[in-house]
Amino acid sequence: MPFCFTGTYLLLTLLWICSGSRLRQEDFPPRIVEHPSDLIVS
Template sequence: MKISGYIHLDLISGSRLRQEDYAPRIVEHPSDLIVSKGEPATLNCKAEGRPNPTVEWYKDGERVETDRDNPRSHRMLLPSGSLFFLRIVHGRRSKPDEGSYVCVARNYLGE
């Protein structure tokens, strides 16, 4: 199984831009992973910006549900912005984790 990551960065100017504020910038990009079923995995993503950006993950274009959305989720959004899988799921009863993942960082200046 291959899990891929890529980053798309757009800058949007704000009308009330404070001099010290700046748009998010990815400083640690996710990399391709090959993980066995049932094993843990981490897709790294770290962003900086001011104000601090929020980070969301998308898999094949759909937002990834994490423990913040559902306490029973096997995926956790770490404080750094990385996506941690308690175990990689691949089965008939649940949606497999295999796919292309995108890390998106946002603040009021853009993503």
């Protein structure tokens, strides 16, 4: 039981990290670029 739970947890964690890191890498640059430009323009 513990091994099965650990394996499932690791699998879900890896999937979350892979999908999360990709989304974060795509989200952060636009947000960082938009914030300074908004401050400069306004």
